[in-house]
Amino acid sequence: MSTGNFDLNELKRRMQGATQALKHELGGLRTGRASASMVEPVQVEAYGSHMPLNQLATVSVPEPRLLSVQVWDRSMVKAVEKAIVDSNLGLSPATEGQVIRLRIPELNQERRKELVKVAHKYAEQARVAVRHVRRDGLDTLKKLEKNHEMSEDDQERLAGDVQKATDSVISEIDQLLAAKEKEILTV
Template sequence: MPAYDKADLERRMHGAVEALKSDLTGLRTGRASVNLLDPVTVEIYGAHMPLNQAATVTAPEPRMLSVQVWDRSNVGPVDKAIRSAGLGLNPIVDGQTLRIPIPDLTEERRKELAKLASQYAEKARVAVRNVRRDGMDSLKTDEKKGEIGEDDRKRRETEVQKLTDATISDVDAAAAAKEKEILGK
């Protein structure tokens, strides 16, 4: 059975792009986004859990997040988790609700976030290239085993390269859009 599986390569490359998009949604852009608090984990009942399992996060205004904690006894731990998450956010406790004003980003912080977005994109490009390398290796293995001919291998290598180029352009587009959003240009 041939080792080359185009569907698997497509799935893995698509996975790299999706991982990048997921990473990019966590970057703060100066606007309130419920995804901003995705990386926050709260220690409740002796276990660490994502914030969205202990509270409802909404964005009632463009520069405000609202976190409705389900259990009143968890307001303190949720407040502490948001403050210590390294996002530069300071919640205001209002009963069972935490209001989180989203401060304006400084130019320096915008540049840092843009650089971080570039790093995420480069990580995704490397992942895509690794998938490409795996595909090329499996094609060479198939040829050595005699399962495919040289012409077939070259044709499939071209397919893999086209898929790689398309995926990397998707990565670049996602990163460029996020950088534009962060820098406000």
């Protein structure tokens, strides 16, 4: 019997999507070090619409605790500065011509613990997403086996493969979380 229309690679791709989303969310979490991804969510009121900061400026990290935002259009400097202040990132911009410098303040221990909790929440959301993908895959396998489009042995073998893929991705999520937690708690 064939394995029906079951695609393990598609499930793995969907699971990796959860990991990618987690990486993106963790990248936005502020640690004690500067990262260009910290200002990714900043939306600037420019040219009559809201635009992401990275479409109006180049963000670089010249020092570990400093972000440099090079605004391309001189007329947009004030708008970018206002957007950064309004973004609740806790950063205060210092403008020098078309360059906005953002000093990253030290995090106190209480704030670090809060950030770790947020990171754990993000990781749990990613785990749940992976488990949903696993459940979808297992449901598909059961349906195929029930409709006699797949043998019971194939169904069990593929269910094992789905579980291995799930375990692998959840392990990766745990590693990402551990690394981010270490980064946040490092003083």
